[in-house]
Amino acid sequence: MDNLTYELTALCRRNGDGSHATQADRTAILKLVSHQLLEAGFRRMQATSLKRKHIEALLERWLAERLSPGTIKNRMSALRWWAQKVGNAGAIPTDNAALGIPDRRFVTNDNKAQQVDGRLERVTDPHVRMSLMLQQAFGLRRKESLLFQPRLADRGDCIVLECSWTKGGRSRTVPIRTSEQRTVLDCAHLLVGAGSLIPADKTFIQQRNTYDGQCNTAALSKMHGLRHLYAQTRYQELTGWKAPAAGGPGARMLTAAQRTRDSIARQTISRELGHERPSITAVYLGR
Numbered sequence: 001m002d003n004l005t006y007e008l009t010a011l012c013r014r015n016g017d018g019s020h021a022t023q024a025d026r027t028a029i030l031k032l033v034s035h036q037l038l039e040a041g042f043r044r045m046q047a048t049s050l051k052r053k054h055i056e057a058l059l060e061r062w063l064a065e066r067l068s069p070g071t072i073k074n075r076m077s078a079l080r081w082w083a084q085k086v087g088n089a090g091a092i093p094t095d096n097a098a099l100g101i102p103d104r105r106f107v108t109n110d111n112k113a114q115q116v117d118g119r120l121e122r123v124t125d126p127h128v129r130m131s132l133m134l135q136q137a138f139g140l141r142r143k144e145s146l147l148f149q150p151r152l153a154d155r156g157d158c159i160v161l162e163c164s165w166t167k168g169g170r171s172r173t174v175p176i177r178t179s180e181q182r183t184v185l186d187c188a189h190l191l192v193g194a195g196s197l198i199p200a201d202k203t204f205i206q207q208r209n210t211y212d213g214q215c216n217t218a219a220l221s222k223m224h225g226l227r228h229l230y231a232q233t234r235y236q237e238l239t240g241w242k243a244p245a246a247g248g249p250g251a252r253m254l255t256a257a258q259r260t261r262d263s264i265a266r267q268t269i270s271r272e273l274g275h276e277r278p279s280i281t282a283v284y285l286g287r
Contacts, residue, residue, distance in 0.1 A: 002034065002038060003044065003045070003046065004034045004037065004038070004045040004046065004047065005031055005034040005035070007046060007047040008027075008030040008031065008033075008034055008047055008082065009027065009030075009031065011030075011047055011082065011085055011086070012026060012027040012030065015085055017081070018169070019164045019165075019169070020164075020204060021143055021147065021204045024203070024204055024205045025074075025078075026078045026081060028205070029074070029075050029078040030078055030082060032075075033058060033075070033078070033079065036058060036061060037054055037057070037058070040057045040058075040061070042054060042057070047082070047086050048086045048087075048088070050079075050082060050083055050086065050088055050091050051091055052091055052092070054091075055079060055091065055092055055099070056099075058075075058079070059072070059099055059100065059101070062075065063100070069101060072101050073096060073101065076092070076096060076099075076101070079092055080092050080094075109244050109245050109250070109286035109287070110245065110286075111228070111232075111245045111246055111247075111286075112222070112224075112225050112228045112245070112284075113225055113226075113228040113229035113231075113232050113245070113246065114222065114223065114225030114226055114228065114229060115136060115226070115229055116132050116133070116136055116220065116226070119218050119219060119220055120132060120133070120218075122217065122218035122219070122220075123214050123215070123217075123218050123220070124214065125210055125211075125214050126191060127191070127192070127197050127198070127199055127207065127210075128207075128210060128211045128214045128215070130184075130187065130188055130191055130192075130197055131145035131146055131148070131197050131211060132145070132215075132220070132223065132226070133184045133187070133188075134148055134184060134188065134197070135223060135226040135227070136226045136229065136230070137180065137181045137184040137185075137230075138159060138174045138181065138184075138230065139174065139226070139227045139229075139230030139231060139234075139272060139273055140161075140227070141166075141167060141224075141227070141274070142208070142211065142223065142224075143165070143166075143167070143208075144161055144165050144166055144167075144274075145197060146196070146197050146198055146204065146207055146208060146211065147162075147164070147165040147196055147197070147198065147204070148161075148165065148188070148196060148197050149162075149192070149194070149195065149196045149197075150185055150188040150189045150192065151189065151193070151194050154185055154189070156176075157175065157176055158173050158174060158175045158176055159173070159174050159176065159185070160172075160173050161173075161174070161274070166274055167274060168274075170274060170276075172271065172272070172274050173271075173272075174272050175272070177237075227273060227284065228245070228284045230272075230273075231243070231269050231273060231281060231284035231285055232245065232246045232284065232285060234265070234268070234269050234272065235248075235265050235266075235269060235285050236248075238261070238264070238265035238268060238269075239258070239261050239262060239265045240261075241258075243284075243285040243286055244285060244286030244287055245284070245285055245286030246286075250286070250287065251287055263278070266278045266279075266281045266285065269281050269284070269285070
């Protein structure tokens with residue numbers, strides 16, 4: 001292990017900010033960053049020697065690799081954490097736009113919704129299979145579906161996602177509306193009892209890797225599309241017509257009364273998906 005990797009690993013170990021999953025992700029990102037800085041020719045670096053030139057070298061590589069804006073922003077969050085912990089927060093501008101990072105929210109009316117359908121049979125790990133079923137039934141993120149504990153979440157008429165499971169540490173409630181959702185939850189209870197969708201002999205990172213491997217083997221990709229499916233299903237339930245991304249009318253085609261219903265539906269779906277701003281639902285629903 002090179003010196004920078006050693007120091008960054010120690011820094012992460014000393015500063016347990018966020019959930020266990022957040023800490024694990026941050027550690028993995030900083031190990032990758034250390035390796036990439038070494039490849040870029042920055043040798044004998046210490047954790048305290050982070051400078052703007054190092055950030056620019058990393059960004060140049062990530063943009064050349066055509067990483068998604070979301071991935072780059074997650075990595076930048078880890079870099080800002082590193083800079084802040086060593087007393088050098090000024091090394092990185094607080095505005096991603098100043099660094100040339102493109103906007104994450106590019107909205108089209110292309111339909112990105114997915115369902116697992118018959119491919120679920122190819123998933124041999126029962127915990128991964130259940131995580132995918134929960135994602136489809138309740139619009140959960142991958143992380144949420146892995147950390148999900150049915151005994152804590154199931155409140156009869158809704159599920160409550162604990163803040164330690166969610167992005168940004170915001171707990172939220174998702175209604176149980178259908179018999180299919182109830183069946184999925186009952187199956188989750190039977191599978192894990194008082195535990196989570198991470199087997200007792202695995203860490204979060206290990207099960208996440210199992211999830212990714214199982215999805216790859218089953219030809220299941222971009223499972224974030226299950227959240228798109230949930231959002232579009234809810235939109236049709238709440239409005240009475242399909243979302244624009246699913247072939248429904250765009251905003252310009254709606255009457256004043258329909259626009260009001262559209263707005264209320266988007267606010268509801270935004271809360272259920274765990275977003276702060278209803279405008280973000282355009283990514284899932286179109287506009």
